[in-house]
Amino acid sequence: MKVLDISELQFGFAKGYFEQLVSRKPFLLDVIKSLKTPTLVIDLDRIKQRFIELQSIFPEVRIYYAVKANDNQEILAALANIGSGYEVASSWELEKVLRLGVDRSKIISSNPIKPLDFIDYAYKSGIKAFSIDSYKEVDKLKKVAPRSRVYVRLIVPNEGSDWPLTNKFGVGVEEAVSLLDYAKSQGLIPYGITFHVGSQCNNLRNWFIGIKTAWEVWERAIYSGMKLTMLNLGGGIPVDYTYKSLDIEDIAEYIQALLRKYFLIKPMEIQIEPGRGLAGDAGILVSSVIGKTTKHIADDDSHWLYLDTGVFNGLAEVLGGIKYPMYTLKEGDLLPHTIAGVSCDSMDIIAKNVYLPDLDVGDIVFIMAAGAYTTVYAANFNGFGIPDIVFI
Numbered sequence: 001m002k003v004l005d006i007s008e009l010q011f012g013f014a015k016g017y018f019e020q021l022v023s024r025k026p027f028l029l030d031v032i033k034s035l036k037t038p039t040l041v042i043d044l045d046r047i048k049q050r051f052i053e054l055q056s057i058f059p060e061v062r063i064y065y066a067v068k069a070n071d072n073q074e075i076l077a078a079l080a081n082i083g084s085g086y087e088v089a090s091s092w093e094l095e096k097v098l099r100l101g102v103d104r105s106k107i108i109s110s111n112p113i114k115p116l117d118f119i120d121y122a123y124k125s126g127i128k129a130f131s132i133d134s135y136k137e138v139d140k141l142k143k144v145a146p147r148s149r150v151y152v153r154l155i156v157p158n159e160g161s162d163w164p165l166t167n168k169f170g171v172g173v174e175e176a177v178s179l180l181d182y183a184k185s186q187g188l189i190p191y192g193i194t195f196h197v198g199s200q201c202n203n204l205r206n207w208f209i210g211i212k213t214a215w216e217v218w219e220r221a222i223y224s225g226m227k228l229t230m231l232n233l234g235g236g237i238p239v240d241y242t243y244k245s246l247d248i249e250d251i252a253e254y255i256q257a258l259l260r261k262y263f264l265i266k267p268m269e270i271q272i273e274p275g276r277g278l279a280g281d282a283g284i285l286v287s288s289v290i291g292k293t294t295k296h297i298a299d300d301d302s303h304w305l306y307l308d309t310g311v312f313n314g315l316a317e318v319l320g321g322i323k324y325p326m327y328t329l330k331e332g333d334l335l336p337h338t339i340a341g342v343s344c345d346s347m348d349i350i351a352k353n354v355y356l357p358d359l360d361v362g363d364i365v366f367i368m369a370a371g372a373y374t375t376v377y378a379a380n381f382n383g384f385g386i387p388d389i390v391f392i
């Protein structure tokens with residue numbers, strides 16, 4: 001049996017990723033030929049397919065797409081047509097969702113610290129449930145969104161999540177109950193609990209701790225005279241990057257088992273807010289090589305390729321450790337490369353040790369799994385602009 005080395009494994013994984021997309025959309029190869037680069041190509045059917053898959057294995061859950069992952073209007077509209085709700089964090093995102101004419105009950109806002117003018121706009125638009133994790137937020141809600149329903153954000157471990165979201169938001173059990181109690185005393189309605197296991201979560205234990213801690217708060221709230229009715233499971237559903245991630249089905253089964261164990265006899269509403277899990281693996285950032293060099297560092301000859309995209313115009317998440325699979329149609333022996341971005345900044349390094357054939361200026365590189373948290377993070381640094389989005 002032939003043993004594959006790291007270069008073949010890495011390139012083979014990226015190739016498989018690309019070929020899956022081509023098998024769903026065979027005309028992709030023609031579309032690519034006519035593109036100016038960089039362009040984010042999105043398979044809209046893939047996003048819908050992920051939504052339908054999640055809803056069918058988890059029928060009791062209400063899905064609210066986290067708009068921050070990719071706020072493109074066509075994505076929002078496609079999801080509206082198949083019954084999705086939306087999680088929004090700003091007036092900008094809310095405005096986009098309102099334009100779709102969706103029912104207000106399908107919009108939630110789970111960021112625990114919100115600008116006052118956003119709360120005001122959301123409340124006046126008919127959104128009546130908000131997340132909290134501080135007394136000040138309760139005071140703000142009392143002022144501009146009286147009698148709203150509130151759900152408290154818990155702090156849970158984010159170990160094994162490639163993009164952790166802990167350390168900024170969330171409280172422990174005692175404080176959660178006390179915040180709900182304070183909210184009640186201020187005329188707001190204690191409604192539920194939320195947590196976030198960290199984005200791109202590949203550790204089921206984070207959901208276990210989240211649900212178990214939520215149950216503790218739930219019970220303590222009853223003891224304090226408050227009947228909660230909603231559990232929000234946040235985001236975290238992963239997609240494949242340079243490795244195979246947890247399956248959506250396994251996650252759903254695991255969560256369902258935990259809900260049966262801890263929340264068996266409680267009639268309740270369950271929400272989930274996937275962003276990356278719906279849009280992440282539906283996008284390819286198609287880019288071109290704009291430069292090439294070999295740097296002689298110690299005794300190591302290092303091949304560098306410079307692309308027309310980068311950290312500041314689409315690939316910001318590499319700064320936090322996200323690694324994108326990269327593929328090209330050109331053939332040849334695989335060499336380890338450092339892939340650098342288009343800007344003049346030395347921070348603008350997209351990845352190291354990427355195995356690719358020997359490419360030249362003008363060759364195309366496909367950056368896979370780029371559907372979420374790419375164009376929304378992109379800026380105009382150095383004047384290189386935000387990649388356009390094309391749908392297939």
Ligand SMILES: Cc1ncc(COP(=O)(O)O)c(C=O)c1O
Nearest residue numbers: 066110199235236273274275276
């Ligand atoms: C409150 C909230 N909900 C949902 C999400 C979406 O998370 P993910 O993309 O991991 O599904 C985020 C991501 O930052 C978030 O902050």
